[in-house]
Amino acid sequence: MDALQQIATGALSILSFETIFWIILGSFLGMIVGAIPGLSSGMAVALLLPLTYTLTPLNALIFLTCVYVAVTYGGSLSAILLNTPGAPENAATAFDGYPMAREGKAGEALGLAIAASALGGSISYLFLMGGIGYVADIALSFGPAELFLLALLGVLILSAVGTADPVKALISGAIGLLIGTIGLVPTGESRAIFGSLYLVEGVQIVPVLIGMLVITELLLMIDQDYIVDQDKMAGNRGVAGIFRGFRRALDYPVNLCRSTVIGIVIGLIPATGATLAALASYTIARRTSKNPESFGKGNPQGIVAAESANNACSGGALMTTLTLGVPGSVATAVLLGALTIHGLRPGPALVQQQGPLVYGLISAAILSQVFMVTIAGGLGHAFSGSLAIHTRILVPLLMIFSLLGSYAGRNVSFDAYLMIGFGLLGYLMKKYGYLPVAVVMGVMLGSIADNELVRVLQLFRSHWYRAFFERPIAFVLMVVLVSILARALYQGLFGRRKKPAE
Amino acid sequence: MSFVDRIAHGTRCLVSAALLAMPLAAAPVFATSSAQAADDFPSRPVNLVVSYGAGGGTDRQARMMAGFLEKKLGSSVVVQNMPGAGGQVAITAMLRDEADGYTIVATNEPDISMTVALRNAPYAREDVEVLAVDIVDPRLLLVLKDAPYESFDDFIKAAKENPGELSVAVNSGAVQEQFAKWLFKALDVDINFVGYKSGGETTAALLGGHVTSLVGDDFARFDVRDQTKALMIGSATASPRWPEAEVMVDALKPYGVTPPTPDFLARHMVYMVPSALHENYPERFQKLQDAITSLATDPEYQKLIKDQGAGDLTKMAPGSEYRDAFQKSLEALKATTAN
Numbered sequence A: 001m002d003a004l005q006q007i008a009t010g011a012l013s014i015l016s017f018e019t020i021f022w023i024i025l026g027s028f029l030g031m032i033v034g035a036i037p038g039l040s041s042g043m044a045v046a047l048l049l050p051l052t053y054t055l056t057p058l059n060a061l062i063f064l065t066c067v068y069v070a071v072t073y074g075g076s077l078s079a080i081l082l083n084t085p086g087a088p089e090n091a092a093t094a095f096d097g098y099p100m101a102r103e104g105k106a107g108e109a110l111g112l113a114i115a116a117s118a119l120g121g122s123i124s125y126l127f128l129m130g131g132i133g134y135v136a137d138i139a140l141s142f143g144p145a146e147l148f149l150l151a152l153l154g155v156l157i158l159s160a161v162g163t164a165d166p167v168k169a170l171i172s173g174a175i176g177l178l179i180g181t182i183g184l185v186p187t188g189e190s191r192a193i194f195g196s197l198y199l200v201e202g203v204q205i206v207p208v209l210i211g212m213l214v215i216t217e218l219l220l221m222i223d224q225d226y227i228v229d230q231d232k233m234a235g236n237r238g239v240a241g242i243f244r245g246f247r248r249a250l251d252y253p254v255n256l257c258r259s260t261v262i263g264i265v266i267g268l269i270p271a272t273g274a275t276l277a278a279l280a281s282y283t284i285a286r287r288t289s290k291n292p293e294s295f296g297k298g299n300p301q302g303i304v305a306a307e308s309a310n311n312a313c314s315g316g317a318l319m320t321t322l323t324l325g326v327p328g329s330v331a332t333a334v335l336l337g338a339l340t341i342h343g344l345r346p347g348p349a350l351v352q353q354q355g356p357l358v359y360g361l362i363s364a365a366i367l368s369q370v371f372m373v374t375i376a377g378g379l380g381h382a383f384s385g386s387l388a389i390h391t392r393i394l395v396p397l398l399m400i401f402s403l404l405g406s407y408a409g410r411n412v413s414f415d416a417y418l419m420i421g422f423g424l425l426g427y428l429m430k431k432y433g434y435l436p437v438a439v440v441m442g443v444m445l446g447s448i449a450d451n452e453l454v455r456v457l458q459l460f461r462s463h464w465y466r467a468f469f470e471r472p473i474a475f476v477l478m479v480v481l482v483s484i485l486a487r488a489l490y491q492g493l494f495g496r497r498k499k500p501a502e
Numbered sequence B: 001m002s003f004v005d006r007i008a009h010g011t012r013c014l015v016s017a018a019l020l021a022m023p024l025a026a027a028p029v030f031a032t033s034s035a036q037a038a039d040d041f042p043s044r045p046v047n048l049v050v051s052y053g054a055g056g057g058t059d060r061q062a063r064m065m066a067g068f069l070e071k072k073l074g075s076s077v078v079v080q081n082m083p084g085a086g087g088q089v090a091i092t093a094m095l096r097d098e099a100d101g102y103t104i105v106a107t108n109e110p111d112i113s114m115t116v117a118l119r120n121a122p123y124a125r126e127d128v129e130v131l132a133v134d135i136v137d138p139r140l141l142l143v144l145k146d147a148p149y150e151s152f153d154d155f156i157k158a159a160k161e162n163p164g165e166l167s168v169a170v171n172s173g174a175v176q177e178q179f180a181k182w183l184f185k186a187l188d189v190d191i192n193f194v195g196y197k198s199g200g201e202t203t204a205a206l207l208g209g210h211v212t213s214l215v216g217d218d219f220a221r222f223d224v225r226d227q228t229k230a231l232m233i234g235s236a237t238a239s240p241r242w243p244e245a246e247v248m249v250d251a252l253k254p255y256g257v258t259p260p261t262p263d264f265l266a267r268h269m270v271y272m273v274p275s276a277l278h279e280n281y282p283e284r285f286q287k288l289q290d291a292i293t294s295l296a297t298d299p300e301y302q303k304l305i306k307d308q309g310a311g312d313l314t315k316m317a318p319g320s321e322y323r324d325a326f327q328k329s330l331e332a333l334k335a336t337t338a339n
Helices: A003-013 A017-035 A041-052 A057-082 A088-102 A106-131 A136-140 A144-159 A166-180 A205-221 A230-236 A239-249 A253-268 A274-288 A300-324 A330-341 A348-353 A355-388 A391-408 A413-431 A436-463 A465-469 A472-501 B003-037 B057-073 B085-096 B111-119 B152-161 B175-186 B199-207 B220-224 B248-255 B275-280 B282-297 B299-307 B319-338
Strands: B046-050 B077-081 B103-109 B128-137 B139-144 B167-171 B192-196 B213-217 B228-233 B267-274 B314-318
Touching (some): A003 A355, A017 A057, A057 A106, A057 A300, A057 A330, A057 A355, A088 A106, A088 A205, A088 A274, A088 A300, A088 A436, A106 A253, A106 A300, A106 A355, A144 A274, A144 A465, A144 A472, A166 A436, A205 A391, A239 A300, A253 A274, A253 A300, A274 A436, A300 A355, A391 A413, A413 A436, A465 A472, B046 B057, B046 B085, B057 B103, B057 B128, B057 B267, B057 B282, B057 B299, B085 B111, B085 B128, B085 B267, B103 B111, B103 B128, B111 B175, B111 B319, B128 B275, B128 B319, B139 B152, B139 B175, B139 B220, B152 B228, B152 B248, B167 B199, B175 B213, B199 B220, B213 B220, B228 B248, B282 B299, B299 B314, B314 B319
Parallel strands (some): B046 B077, B046 B103, B167 B192, B167 B213
Antiparallel strands (some): B103 B267, B139 B213, B139 B228
């Protein structure tokens, strides 16, 4: 059977009532779980995995893939409406989505996010369908040096976020980096765990994320009766706003395409996920923008960059997962588990022997985008009503969800206390002009950079420079890094000198 | 809003939070009190706590077993994940609960022994007891299919000729890493150990050509069968999945090394309970053990495990059968790490 015939067989195999039912159910459940802060895509897929034991392999995989994809949609709803990324991959969406919602443009922000998600997702699945046979080799060639540089690139966003004093932003980022170094090092020793066994695997990212971003915001919210002014809310949370957002997303074709490509490429790299994709794409969008200072204040481009990249990431991650059996993220690791439970072995042989199944899965992912847009639009419309709920109800409700979310990752109370601690720290930081978001990014990327750097040293010992200078991808990444830094330095020096003259 | 108003408003928020949280906090209290009265164990759901994250090998195995355990016990079995510190978090939590048979931990040995021997865990190995052994998964030394080593000898020879050039990916902080360190130390080989957080990550490093070899587990690494070849397997007999792998005892003989046991430090997936359960409720202990070990002869379960390709590794045997072997490997582990 040639590839085209396999694609046709696969696409036809999903056109049954039962399969479409599982697509819709997966999309719906994934979106609900995704909207709840702290329940990440990995958790969502793992939670729903037992439901699929009795299904056919195709339906089981389709259902779980839809859950995985829908979580990113759901997460963007809470990121925009509540400044509470439902999943870490939506953290960058909140940067501009929430300011837009505060301006009363919640519907439009939702529309932008949904359209960018659908476009980024669909393009990445089409790419997956066309390239699944060829692409995997490139991703595998990313070793410790390349991953270290990639994480470092993400760390550079610290200098790019928001409007705060750059010194305070850097201090916040450094705190995050420091926290990210806690825990097990690749040498098998544990670092800075203060005798606590809950810190052996490092500070869990979910409590930090929920504490710094959610609890901080909830504590600030207590000052107000409603999150946004009621009169501003009324005209803008409706379907019309969402449709306006859909149309506006198409105003940025360059941004869309670039972010989608970034998402796909980062998705292909094992063990990096949609979070890094969204952050990287957001930085680049901001860096290449004509008015970078409007980012973080409600620039639609920020939402488009983040949401198209994190959704496009799933196409890339599925590529690596299916062709190599190497998980691109936590969620695809669970998908790998589902494959083996159903007696399928991921790897190049999967595409050769189970062509119709693989192409059926990809076709279902493309088809699911239609349902995702509908469900996300409807849910966003209904969900945005939460902004009109009195904070006396909203704050405690979210407080409980946050506690549950922090606790549910490992079923350990320590993480819940940790979340409260980070929440209070974040509240104080925000009061004094520091950036809780930079702390979160420091923790996320710091631990990647830290671990990969140790691995470079483990592999190359005293010849560590060879890892950076004798490998083409690493070299290219270094050139990119240096040029971004040089540009920032140039702007910092000459941009400042100009001001007094004006 | 005045300052006083703010305080008042904040208090109202917290009060409503407390009111909403009350049913959640109260639920476990009611559950415990109703169970104490009952003698017909199990009268409420049994918690099966997996000491690793969702989606890993131990998690998948435990979830598969849980479905059968429900039928055997006639009560529901709730699977939870409580990963952390090589199983130490889950065991610590289990020992904090009452030893009434409603909490079982799915984990691995000798990992738990290691938390005691090397990590100063806040419990003694005698505080926990292995209810049953699920599967035994031997350690494996893997290289890429087109690697220039045809045998274990080739690999060791190349490593000795180029000290500090070859590398091996391991799951850092786990018994796998201890096994790799023990192996290459015993052979006096200078090789670079590169630590990763999971078997999946070590596989990616090998397939990408970033490391020359990896230490993994027989069944778990079957996922890369087509891209790799096994040089050595840490079991007493050859593996049907990796027929090319030399058995550890034979592979090490030319170097004058004898492993403490033929399957030294192999991954034993086990179900653990507090030792106090055996003393306080021997009949509950027996009921749980019988339910699990009956799967060794359950045709439906056996078919499922054979379909997955682990038919030769499944044991479903009482933990007591393995007590001596666990003791032996624990002592050897202590000895290898002491010097």
